[in-house]
Amino acid sequence: xxxxxxxxxxxxxxxxxxxxxxxxxxxxxxxxxxxxxxxVSELGRFFQQYTTLAKATRTASRYLSNHKLDATELGRARxxxxxxxxxxxxxxxxxxxxxLPATYASSQPVRQKSxx
Numbered sequence: 001x002x003x004x005x006x007x008x009x010x011x012x013x014x015x016x017x018x019x020x021x022x023x024x025x026x027x028x029x030x031x032x033x034x035x036x037x038x039x040v041s042e043l044g045r046f047f048q049q050y051t052t053l054a055k056a057t058r059t060a061s062r063y064l065s066n067h068k069l070d071a072t073e074l075g076r077a078r079x080x081x082x083x084x085x086x087x088x089x090x091x092x093x094x095x096x097x098x099x100l101p102a103t104y105a106s107s108q109p110v111r112q113k114s115x116x
Contacts, residue, residue, distance in 0.1 A: 056081045 060077040067073045079088040 056084070059084075 060081045063080055064073060064077050076086045079086055082088055
């Protein structure tokens with residue numbers, strides 16, 4: 001009887017103490033903070049990729065607007081998008097750029113800008 005009373009008193013004392021409250025709050029908040037950190041980093045990576053793709057596309061379209069539209073110039077523009085140079089050693093395209101045509105249809109007329 002005496003042992004059970006002592007255990008009951010210790011149990012009640014443990015219920016009243018608040019020593020581990022901060023640790024419990026931290027354990028609850030850490031998963032949310034980790035998810036927020038991951039979301040912010042993924043959002044930053046998304047914007048970086050978007051900006052890179054937009055700049056590469058803009059550069060290739062500027063290049064094509066000043067050059068003849070044939071298969072050679074399309075290949076150079078493709079290399080400009082993929083590598084940032086007019087000629088790439090490894091001209092393999094990433095999957096997001098696989099829609100670019102290898103050659104332009106020769107039946108379509110090519111308009112040249114008159115340089116006066």
